[in-house]
Amino acid sequence: MADIETSTVSEEGYASTSQVGEFDLQIDATDETGPNPNATLVATYASCYLPALRVGGSQRGEEDLGKIQIDASADLDDEDDLESIAFDVHVEADLDDETAADIAERAEGICHVHSALREELHADVSVYPGAF
Structure with a gap:
């Protein structure tokens, strides 16, 4: 098993949500819904x-x-x-x-x-x- 595991999902467009441990991190290539x-x-x-x-x-x-x-x-x-x-x-x-x-x-x-x-x-x- 890896020391760090994350899961990143995008339903559509350029925004994604990464699950990092117990935290959700919103990242958006277009800077609309996150950095x-x-x-x-x-x-x-x-x-x-x-x-x-x-x-x-x-x-x-x-x-x-x-x-x-x-x-x-x-x-x-x-x-x-x-x-x-x-x-x-x-x-x-x-x-x-x-x-x-x-x-x-x-x-x-x-x-x-x-x-x-x-x-x-x-x-x-x-x-x-x-x-x-």
Whole structure:
């Protein structure tokens, strides 16, 4: 059995509902009934990076970073594929530049989404026509 299993269904159009554990996640390629897949990936990346930043802070002896806000932005290429992602990370704790840079670097090594964003983990796709 896999460590993570999801089920994604679309009755029609470009919107889908993914069952992730006990949660439903609405994603819509047209941004009408939910965020599009690229926006969802960017938000997921930021949502993973933020707690990784807290762990990186703890490893560096900074136990209380206070409030953290990540303003993420992304650029798309001509085919609407993600071309670049940038995080503006706002941390309540007063850190010097060296400590902030070290914590940010540690967070990259801790964040599972950061680690997953490479070609070797592209989906292995199987298509089953006429399944319904």
